[in-house]
Amino acid sequence: MSRDPKYDILFEPVKIGPVTAPNRFYQVPHCNVLGHGRPRAEAENRRIKAEGGWGVICTQEVEIHPSSEITPTFEGRIWDDRDIPQHRLMTDAVHEYGSLAGIELAYNGSHAPNLYSRIAPMSPSNTVVHGSHPIQARAMNKSDIANVRRWHVQAARRARQAGYDIVYVYAGHDMSLLQHFFKPQYNQRSDEYGGSLENRVRLAKEILTDIKEAVGDHCAVAFRFATDELLGTDGLRAESEGRDIVGLLAEIPDLWDVNVSGWDNDSATTRFQPNEGYQEPYTAFVKTLTSKPVVGVGRFTSADAMVSQIRRGVLDLIGAARPSIADPFLPRKIDEGRIEDIRECIGCNICVAQDNMAAPIRCTQNPTQGEEWKQGWHPEKIDAAVSDEPVLVIGAGPAGLEASLQLANRGYSVTLAEASTGLGGRVSRECELPGMSSYARVRDYRENQIRQKSEIEIYLGNELSVQDVIDIGIAHVLVATGSHWRRDGSGRQHPFPLPGHDSVALLTPDDVLAGAEINGRVLIYDDDHYYMGSTIAERCRARGNEVSLVTPESKVSIWTEYTLEQERIQAKLLALGVEIIVSHKLLEIADGKVTIANSYSDHHQQQLDFETLIMVTSRSPHDDLYHALTEHEDRFKTLRAIGDCNAPGTIAAAVYDGHSAARYLESDQDIYAPLFAREIPGI
Numbered sequence: 120m121s122r123d124p125k126y127d128i129l130f131e132p133v134k135i136g137p138v139t140a141p142n143r144f145y146q147v148p149h150c151n152v153l154g155h156g157r158p159r160a161e162a163e164n165r166r167i168k169a170e171g172g173w174g175v176i177c178t179q180e181v182e183i184h185p186s187s188e189i190t191p192t193f194e195g196r197i198w199d200d201r202d203i204p205q206h207r208l209m210t211d212a213v214h215e216y217g218s219l220a221g222i223e224l225a226y227n228g229s230h231a232p233n234l235y236s237r238i239a240p241m242s243p244s245n246t247v248v249h250g251s252h253p254i255q256a257r258a259m260n261k262s263d264i265a266n267v268r269r270w271h272v273q274a275a276r277r278a279r280q281a282g283y284d285i286v287y288v289y290a291g292h293d294m295s296l297l298q299h300f301f302k303p304q305y306n307q308r309s310d311e312y313g314g315s316l317e318n319r320v321r322l323a324k325e326i327l328t329d330i331k332e333a334v335g336d337h338c339a340v341a342f343r344f345a346t347d348e349l350l351g352t353d354g355l356r357a358e359s360e361g362r363d364i365v366g367l368l369a370e371i372p373d374l375w376d377v378n379v380s381g382w383d384n385d386s387a388t389t390r391f392q393p394n395e396g397y398q399e400p401y402t403a404f405v406k407t408l409t410s411k412p413v414v415g416v417g418r419f420t421s422a423d424a425m426v427s428q429i430r431r432g433v434l435d436l437i438g439a440a441r442p443s444i445a446d447p448f449l450p451r452k453i454d455e456g457r458i459e460d461i462r463e464c465i466g467c468n469i470c471v472a473q474d475n476m477a478a479p480i481r482c483t484q485n486p487t488q489g490e491e492w493k494q495g496w497h498p499e500k501i502d503a504a505v506s507d508e509p510v511l512v513i514g515a516g517p518a519g520l521e522a523s524l525q526l527a528n529r530g531y532s533v534t535l536a537e538a539s540t541g542l543g544g545r546v547s548r549e550c551e552l553p554g555m556s557s558y559a560r561v562r563d564y565r566e567n568q569i570r571q572k573s574e575i576e577i578y579l580g581n582e583l584s585v586q587d588v589i590d591i592g593i594a595h596v597l598v599a600t601g602s603h604w605r606r607d608g609s610g611r612q613h614p615f616p617l618p619g620h621d622s623v624a625l626l627t628p629d630d631v632l633a634g635a636e637i638n639g640r641v642l643i644y645d646d647d648h649y650y651m652g653s654t655i656a657e658r659c660r661a662r663g664n665e666v667s668l669v670t671p672e673s674k675v676s677i678w679t680e681y682t683l684e685q686e687r688i689q690a691k692l693l694a695l696g697v698e699i700i701v702s703h704k705l706l707e708i709a710d711g712k713v714t715i716a717n718s719y720s721d722h723h724q725q726q727l728d729f730e731t732l733i734m735v736t737s738r739s740p741h742d743d744l745y746h747a748l749t750e751h752e753d754r755f756k757t758l759r760a761i762g763d764c765n766a767p768g769t770i771a772a773a774v775y776d777g778h779s780a781a782r783y784l785e786s787d788q789d790i791y792a793p794l795f796a797r798e799i800p801g802i
């Protein structure tokens with residue numbers, strides 16, 4: 120197949136200062152926590168995107184000096200010349216495919232607690248350090264300002280030596296010193312760097328100019344700028360100071376990389392920001408104020424939406440972080456007329472959560488993400504089958520679908536048996552919850568791929584018994600039968616079943632998703648802390664029930680702090696009129712009432728009434744079939760439980776497990792051996 124001519128515009132080269140991007144697909148700087156701790160993994164992660172057709176591929180934040188470092192996470196580091204060879208790995212990898220390599224030089228100021236260097240962080244004025252660290256940043260004096268300028272220039276020179284084509288100056292996400300200079304909340308200086316907007320912009324202007332002078336003959340200088348903080352008059356707004364800053368710096372950078380701040384706005388999840396191109400209202404003005412090319416993001420996965428951005432003069436380059444993570448081959452697929460093969464980002468922010476946990480990147484849709492070097496996994500290539508023996512996959516949830524697809528890609532004949540009448544397992548049910556519709560893409564991508572494969576036969580409405588599996592007689596069996604929510608209340612807070620759980624007809628999320636009748640006043644007990652409790656609360660409220668949500672944690676859906684959703688979830692539930700009771704555990708369940716008490720003590724006991732009680736605590740693997748099959752192990756060459764049937768977890772974990780089972784089928788790889796490559800510091 121070949122490219123649809125309507126997408127030709129996406130493949131036009133774009134001149135950026137002294138360099139030229141081969142096309143308009145631009146992977147903006149995004150973190151992956153491979154970074155300076157895992158430079159080979161970092162290089163391979165970015166190399167694959169170049170192979171997949173991205174015209175520009177950038178690093179993550181790169182610390183330029185130990186006085187601004189973000190331990191415990193591993194992002195980039197270019198503190199001195201010794202860091203250059205690591206970066207050379209990445210630039211060589213990117214250049215192999217004719218793409219440009221960009222580096223985001225970062226000085227985080229009061230965003231960086233400096234837990235490793237232990238140097239007091241610096242900020243325009245004395246202020247607290249980001250997060251709950253009991254540390255403050257000191258106000259910068261004139262020599263600090265001179266140092267920060269010098270450190271930027273030194274880092275830019277090293278970046279050029281390392282082979283980068285684009286060097287960034289960073290003022291976004293509320294994570295950067297230069298953005299902090301813009302904001303009166305951080306900048307109460309009375310010298311020429313504070314007060315008027317011109318003064319607050321001075322340091323950014325100086326650093327842009329310094330870097331242009333130092334490396335501008337070879338490298339383009341990009342400015343990453345958050346035009347709006349979505350805080351109304353409490354922050355920078357695109358209609359006022361955001362616009363004025365673009366006006367003041369308009370022609371200085373060679374490229375404007377624009378977005379919204381903070382990170383939760385920039386990387387909004389689909390639950391709260393379902394629209395592709397959602398940043399357009401805040402960034403479209405930039406092109407009217409500069410003749411320089413503009414790149415922007417907005418979870419772009421559709422080629423038509425991308426073309427529309429260019430044709431309407433909103434952007435010159437289509438920026439992407441998450442769409443490039445979910446499908447590193449997105450540009451190539453458009454180029455080759457394979458739009459249907461694009462693995463679209465679902466906007467779940469599991470990738471972001473990994474970063475927030477200081478762990479290497481993973482992705483719900485793309486299980487190879489972060490595994491490119493570590494396990495040698497390529498998103499589009501997989502080893503051929505070892506034999507022509509068929510494989511039986513039981514269960515067509517995320518794990519079973521991914522395993523079947525990858526086995527077929529290897530050339531195995533796959534029999535996929537599914538008890539229900541449709542594919543997708545939990546995603547087909549969970550995507551019906553408020554804000555979760557994009558999760559259906561996990562099913563849809565795989566279903567679409569599987570339907571094109573003659574190697575897979577699907578049997579819907581087939582709940583297999585042990586005897587069925589024996590009768591089928593296939594020697595390689597993957598059991599992907601999922602999990603179910605526990606009814607007895609046990610989980611994180613309660614290691615044992617809750618007293619009285621069997622005395623009432625309570626519901627679990629499985630019942631709710633199966634359409635159980637929900638009457639009157641609903642009480643949800645959420646000891647799971649991800650999205651299930653809060654989405655069920657939303658749904659019940661939308662259907663007119665009075666809803667109380669009780670959680671032993673101090674916030675609703677506390678794990679979603681990692682996915683940048685927590686504040687939005689709590690605010691939404693409050694706006695919907697859900698009664699929220701935090702820091703309380705369930706002590707006892709009786710007919711029509713529960714007893715709760717403070718999580719930190721058994722004090723403040725109170726009773727709450729309910730007509731419907733929904734327990735969102737933990738899940739049990741649906742593994743009876745698997746265990747029964749192990750009694751007949753000698754009949755099978757492979758018998759493995761995968762996904763939630765093995766260990767209930769995220770959808771990302773189930774997809775990964777299915778993928779891994781397919782990759783390693785019939786290999787003699789011991790999955791408990793350290794099968795992956797490790798970057799061990801040379802001693």
Ligand code: ADP
Nearest residue numbers: 514516517518538544545583600601762763773
């Ligand atoms: P995972 O997230 O691990 O993929 P899911 O719960 O999403 O797990 O999917 C499990 C799927 O397995 C469900 O669609 C369920 O209907 C199916 N299933 C469960 N038991 C059987 C069985 N005995 N035979 C066939 N399919 C089954």
Ligand code: SF4
Nearest residue numbers: 464465467468470482
């Ligand atoms: Fe998109 Fe989720 Fe993958 Fe991140 S983890 S790239 S949000 S699908």
